[in-house]
Amino acid sequence: MASGVKPRVKVPKSAAAGETIVIKTLISHKMESGQRKDGDGNVIPRSIINRFTADFNGQNVIDVTLEPAISTNPYFQFESTVPEAGEFKFTWYDDDGSVYETAKKISVS
Amino acid sequence: MQLTRRDLLVMGSVGMGATLMGALPAIASLTDDEIAKITGGADVSEGDLAITAPEIAENGNTVPIEVTAPGAVMVAIFADGNPVPNVASVKFGPMNPSRSASTRIRLAKTQNVVAIAQMEDGSFQKATSNVKVTIGGCGG
Numbered sequence: 001m002a003s004g005v006k007p008r009v010k011v012p013k014s015a016a017a018g019e020t021i022v023i024k025t026l027i028s029h030k031m032e033s034g035q036r037k038d039g040d041g042n043v044i045p046r047s048i049i050n051r052f053t054a055d056f057n058g059q060n061v062i063d064v065t066l067e068p069a070i071s072t073n074p075y076f077q078f079e080s081t082v083p084e085a086g087e088f089k090f091t092w093y094d095d096d097g098s099v100y101e102t103a104k105k106i107s108v109s
Numbered sequence: 110m111q112l113t114r115r116d117l118l119v120m121g122s123v124g125m126g127a128t129l130m131g132a133l134p135a136i137a138s139l140t141d142d143e144i145a146k147i148t149g150g151a152d153v154s155e156g157d158l159a160i161t162a163p164e165i166a167e168n169g170n171t172v173p174i175e176v177t178a179p180g181a182v183m184v185a186i187f188a189d190g191n192p193v194p195n196v197a198s199v200k201f202g203p204m205n206p207s208r209s210a211s212t213r214i215r216l217a218k219t220q221n222v223v224a225i226a227q228m229e230d231g232s233f234q235k236a237t238s239n240v241k242v243t244i245g246g247c248g249g
Contacts, residue, residue, distance in 0.1 A: 061202045067197055
């Protein structure tokens, strides 16, 4: 599924140095589990996002391996410290080889 | 000997019981196998690891869960009643202070959600939460 995939990420625009912030991410993806069957009884092939990573200035925050039991439109909420101004980079890896990326800048006040 | 209705009922319920007893350990062992793959047979204790899940989920397609594991490097989540017990495994990097994450998962039926955490010192912790599902989330 290469069409209609849209990552959405919520990161605060600024934070105090060393503060812990909450990040919410969601990517629209149907996450076909490979367990369902179509009207003719044929198994619909699996098509999911199998990995999600978040990094801040090159340092890893979270690295998730996803299985078919993750719901449609995979949603993740997690925390991160912000020691300095920089950029969060989010990457999703699809079963079909596609990689979806998005980045958010954060400033330190 | 002639079979009465009472005899048949007794036999039926005994048979049902036997089938259930036979089926349950098989499901549990699938999850146990996956857990053993991660831990390598090491001892698993209860600890600070917490899994937050609703007691009753109306829709098994999206069940919000949260794991909090202070001091963990990795948390693996399993659902023992799903066709494939693996749900996700989360590795926490150095930037993550609380070692917590929340997401939404699919549950096929009423079952236990199990989290296994690998701590920084190499030990393992386990937490279990039972979720009642009214509408299943797999297949259909």
